[in-house]
Amino acid sequence: MQWTINGQVREAEVDFRTSLLDLLREQFQLSGTKKGCNQGACGACTVLVDGERINACLALAVQYQGRTITTVEGLAENGTLHPVQAAFIEHDGFQCGYCTPGQLCSAVGMIGELERDHPSAVTADLAANGIEWNRDELRERMSGNLCRCGAYNGIADAIAAGLAKELGEELGEELDEELGEEIAR
Template sequence: MTTTIPLSITVDGEQRDLDVDPRTTLLDALRERLAVTTPKKGCDHGQCGACTVLVDGRRVLSCLTLAVAKDGADVVTANGLAPDGGSHPVTEAFLANDAFQCGYCTPGQVCSAVGAIDEARRGMPSAATADLAGDDVVLDRAEIAERMSGNLCRCAAYVNIVTAVEEAASR
């Protein structure tokens, strides 16, 4: 006997209500139950970052997150970053810098970049942050590469991805 649990989340600005099996991941709830296919199922083990979304403003691997744990949360996918129908500055930077090839990892890369830029602006250090005691995090290429290291690209567009994040962060 499978028991379902009611869940209410906001996805890309739209309130969504559904009943899910308590074992359902946020990724599967988005893709299979809500037809939000922007986050991709890459490895389904939290190793590739293709499923990265923003939950309450923080980057999350949706394949490792139980949907029921995010009841009441605000989930933003790459499609929801610019709700007015335009393009988000990170998306524009990815396009301008040819920071994708096949495009499969791009939605997760873009969400991760948005989260990484926000973390740096809030002074959150990473393993590459030079001054851990300071309040300022400089998003240089090493810092960006470290912060984006959880997002893999099979096409190896890393140089252009770092350039795109660097450009977007400077705006």
């Protein structure tokens, strides 16, 4: 079986029971992706598959053959941290660090969803073009990633700051006042 993981084609023969999470952690020693509950309830195992965030614990490795997978180890490029990674350090978006890889992959996946204009449960007008996006949107969209240390404020601050850097002016125009203030802070 074959997967493209962080830009590299990787091969392994796996037990059909093996989750994508255990494939990463045990077979490929990519232990950055974490196991918090192994039942899709905490988000610590979040990875990107073809750019979309999923819970690797509920994914059977065999079902994801041939797919392109990005883990926390693959977010930095050429040794430069992804803007969201750097912002997590600056804004103290973690304490123990165990949920952090999942938070980061989830945040990067969420940025893609925003770019695609994907709605959330708190989007006021589902039919409107363009999500009017604010801190509640961010909080709702990141609610699939638990943090027991309670770094939620720092996580939200970090993602808002990282987003501004990542999306630059394109998003700048859409930023509402609340988020703008947030980033300025």
